[in-house]
Amino acid sequence: MTLERSIGPITEEQAAVATVARQFAAARLAPRAAERDRTGAYPLEEMGALGELGLLAMKVPDSEGGGGTDNVGYVLAMEAIAEACASTAVILASSNLVAKLLCDYGTPAQKAKWLRPYTQGRLGAAAFALSEPGCGSDAAALTTTAKKDGDSWILDGAKMWITSGAHAGFHLVFARSDGPGPGGISCFIVDRGTPGLTIGKEEDKMGQRASGTVALHFDGCRLPADHLLGERGHGYAVALGALGAGRVGIAALSIGLAEAAFGYGLAYARERKAFGKAVVDFQNTQFVLADCRTELDAAWLLSLRAARLLDTGDKAAAESSMAKLFATEASSRIIDKMLQLHGGYGYSRDYAIERLYRDSRVTRIYEGSSEIQRIVIARDLLGKR
Template identity: 45%
Template sequence: MTVERLLPTDDARDLLDLTTELADRELAPKAADCEARGEFPRDVLRTLGRAGLLGLPYPEECGGAAQPYEVYLQVIEILASRWLAIAEAVSVHTLSCFPVAAYGSEQQRKLLPDMLGGDLLGAYCLSEPQGGSDAAALTTRATRDGDDYVVSGTKAWITHAGHADFYNVFCRTGGPGPRGISCLLADARTPGLEPQAPERLMGLRSSAPAQVAFDDARVPADRLVGAEGQGFAIAMAALDGGRLGIAACAVGLAQAALDYAVAYARERRQFGAPIIDHQGLGFLLADMATQVSAARALYLSAARLRDAGRPYATQAAQAKLFATDAAMRVTTDAVQVLGGYGYSADHPVERYMREAKVLQIVEGTNQIQRLVISRALARG
């Protein structure tokens, strides 16, 4: 199905055309094999970096492309429609560049061209084994010792663990609660920073997260991002944009499932006609298409608020909630359209369904999104 897009400039259309060409050439042919083997596609991310797709929403003076968020998110959507793990990796990397871009010192910002160009891959270390959703209760601690912070603790579910070149480490430098949290920019070669074995996942196997252990890891004090005690605010600001990235991932994945199901339903014949002509299947596909279009409209609306400099945290939570729930429904229904073949690994829809589930969990579970939205309603 052709997606009709209203884009702000001709340059934006050219960018999406470039993304589509790259995705068809570099992503689609490799996705199934890399997922089956659990192989991390670092070379693909370097290719996207050289094409300028890893720094799209950041200013040109620091190596970015100064693209509106609504354009960047549509790039993410296109990538996800060919290979979700790559789109999620781009979204996480973009999220990982945010602390330095928005709060970093002049010295730290010198790293941005390599970050945004893809030479340095980032990871975002917020979640912990005992407190994924309760980020303000994190226990990883950093103690000042001369010119260093000594970091001890464990982070969990870290995308790019073991592959990243830099880690944003949210750790406790003060007392309990969010005001005691700071952000450190740790080099991957830091002694005592130890990525663990990748998690065994039902989907996204080519980009499986892992725990990262910090055993008295010494991070130079000049790698403190922002001020001490500012880490929680940095983390939450980054997550607002990150949630829109996941919403765009969900829409791309759902679009891929819809397109595959429609193509199959046009070709598959039962009772003397293509199954798409049978009302039961036709109505199911119509509902799937409506869910995809509604989810796309919701994330684009939130992105336009962000681009206009207006508050968008609640709208980001709504977009992430709706789009990822929609992706779960659409991919499940795509399996149903294919019947027994949908349950076979010979068709990609079973992988799409497995992958959709994680999107309801990452960047804040959908229960957390409902909490964010309901609290906004209570404030009025």
């Protein structure tokens, strides 16, 4: 069954970005994915190349130096990258989110200073710093402060779990500039190496081990006034808007992991013999494969529906959440079943399925946990927006 038959026509441009991503993933990401997992080494070298290919800013228009694709193109490319290396895929997810925000909210001067060099691959990845040690799901409770001091802003506080935090050329940091609640939050651009910003130790994670996840500490971190992105007090709305579209990207990332796992599971079941026949010849195996393929196609359909709605400018918050909720949960189920088909070998680090199992777990936690997605969906269906 071809993807196109299940999701409708893909434009030449959407197919082109997916092909670029797939070729890069096969040549530069897949061969060292296991090594990256083992060493935790951040794919620094690959970031420059991804920037030059337009993959760090896929949805930024050509005229602004970006990849010029839409959400459908982004989903296809993200799936291709994740099939090869989930650590690189999540780095791309946060970098693309930042690029789109800079494009949508940046002044011409801000775009010239950050977006242009970024899209030319000169700043490496970019980091999105919203979560804090004391709050993640309840991001509106954040306590990092931004105080106005003459022509400057001074940031104090800490961020937690920041993907690419140690390596990004710059960070988008959400901080409390005004009163309590969502209306008191603003968004700031913070360059790597700014005095008063220190980078915490890298988190020793279960999976996606090469994505450079760190805490950021701000201690009297002084920023010129023009580092405020968007309007003062509008930071929370900016963050939430970005996350809605970002969720479709994480859905695609989890589909990429599940597609890879499905390929490994099928190949192993064809090769492995038990009770005198190939494991794939047991009806139970065939039913497992049929169920997994069905779930995978359902995840694709939900994700492409959300991406298409985003592209036509329709309201898509609930649909994006459904895509993320279903795709990430289905991906975990599928990878678990594919590991089961490997028997004892699936439990060994010598087999890629073991890494995929660990890599997939976090997709149900970050960019809004499964519980938060259910809240968004329920709020929409009960009309409480």
